[in-house]
Amino acid sequence: MATNVLICDDSSFARKQMARALPSGWQVDVHFAGDGLEGLDAIRAGKGEVVFLDLTMPNLDGYGVLEAIRREDLPAMVIVVSGDIQPDAQDRVKKLGAMAFIKKPVDAEKARSVLAEYGILTGA
Amino acid sequence: MTASAQAVSVSLNEEQRDCYQELTNVAMGQAADRLARLLDVYVVLPIPKVNLIEASDLRMAIQDAETDKAMSAVCQGFIGSGIAGEALLLFNDTSFNDLASLMNYSGELDRYGELELLMDVSSLLIGACIQGIGEQLEIHFNQGHPVVLGQHCKPGDLLKAGNHQWTQTLAIEIHYTIEHVNIDCDLLLLFTEDSVVRLNNKINYLLD
Numbered sequence: 001m002a003t004n005v006l007i008c009d010d011s012s013f014a015r016k017q018m019a020r021a022l023p024s025g026w027q028v029d030v031h032f033a034g035d036g037l038e039g040l041d042a043i044r045a046g047k048g049e050v051v052f053l054d055l056t057m058p059n060l061d062g063y064g065v066l067e068a069i070r071r072e073d074l075p076a077m078v079i080v081v082s083g084d085i086q087p088d089a090q091d092r093v094k095k096l097g098a099m100a101f102i103k104k105p106v107d108a109e110k111a112r113s114v115l116a117e118y119g120i121l122t123g124a
Numbered sequence: 125m126t127a128s129a130q131a132v133s134v135s136l137n138e139e140q141r142d143c144y145q146e147l148t149n150v151a152m153g154q155a156a157d158r159l160a161r162l163l164d165v166y167v168v169l170p171i172p173k174v175n176l177i178e179a180s181d182l183r184m185a186i187q188d189a190e191t192d193k194a195m196s197a198v199c200q201g202f203i204g205s206g207i208a209g210e211a212l213l214l215f216n217d218t219s220f221n222d223l224a225s226l227m228n229y230s231g232e233l234d235r236y237g238e239l240e241l242l243m244d245v246s247s248l249l250i251g252a253c254i255q256g257i258g259e260q261l262e263i264h265f266n267q268g269h270p271v272v273l274g275q276h277c278k279p280g281d282l283l284k285a286g287n288h289q290w291t292q293t294l295a296i297e298i299h300y301t302i303e304h305v306n307i308d309c310d311l312l313l314l315f316t317e318d319s320v321v322r323l324n325n326k327i328n329y330l331l332d
Binding site: 010011012013014016056058082083084085086087088089103104105 | 139142143145146149151152157167169170260330331
């Protein structure tokens with residue numbers, strides 16, 4: 001069965017870059033969200049089993065999304081994809097429950113290895 | 125960078141603006157990371173503003189942002205692959221005390237002390253931002269010497285000192301602040317209008 005993957009980023013260019021970086025052969029249904037609020041709605045609707053989440057977004061930022069996922073105990077494995085590569089930013093998102101951190105610009109090989117490391121990528 | 129006799133018509137659609145914003149986002153993150161490691165702080169990253177503006181509106185844009193506050197500023201030209209521009213760092217003068225203590229600056233914080241701090245921060249932020257954008261577009265930018273536009277000036281006066289020979293410019297504005305301390309500055313990247321045509325070609329390739 002295909003995995004529901006959500007790409008949540010306010011930049012359409014960044015969403016496209018992320019979608020291109022997904023491993024080929026991975027059975028997925030890809031969904032998109034343009035800010036944190038849209039992203040949360042999609043996760044609540046079950047479209048975000050795996051979420052690629054940007055941090056700097058209008059309306060609700062990535063930190064807010066992580067807090068809400070934890071508060072509502074939503075079933076989402078979150079990989080933060082951000083240009084904010086400060087050590088503090090990476091610590092904060094890990095503490096908020098993000099599984100992994102990938103720096104932008106996203107690299108297909110890195111995405112594949114992170115997914116493989118957490119056993120998400122099976123049979124691809 | 126001579127003014128063209130014939131006006132070059134440049135434009136920016138929504139998709140291109142978004143792309144510049146994202147490229148800047150990545151570059152300013154790299155710059156913030158270097159500053160964060162140097163000062164052991166967390167740099168708050170905003171969403172960068174990308175606009176095509178008339179050179180005559182530049183002064184207004186900055187005055188709007190910073191009103192009457194006394195500022196010090198550095199500008200530095202850059203050029204590569206036929207793309208040229210200037211980076212302008214506007215530093216709020218009230219930031220110097222906190223910056224000095226974070227940098228463990230031991231000398232007297234006079235005009236020269238402030239100048240030293242200003243040059244350190246501007247070379248770090250400007251250099252990292254320019255190279256960050258260049259890397260993503262596969263352009264190697266050469267940077268000119270930094271020039272101090274003024275110390276303890278009003279923003280409007282600082283820009284009079286700059287001799288901008290183009291009419292329209294692609295302006296990218298990044299407002300950096302640092303968490304828990306009183307430090308803020310504006311980094312502006314200004315590309316000449318001839319350069320915007322080439323830059324747009326570069327990013328159209330990315331957008332394909």
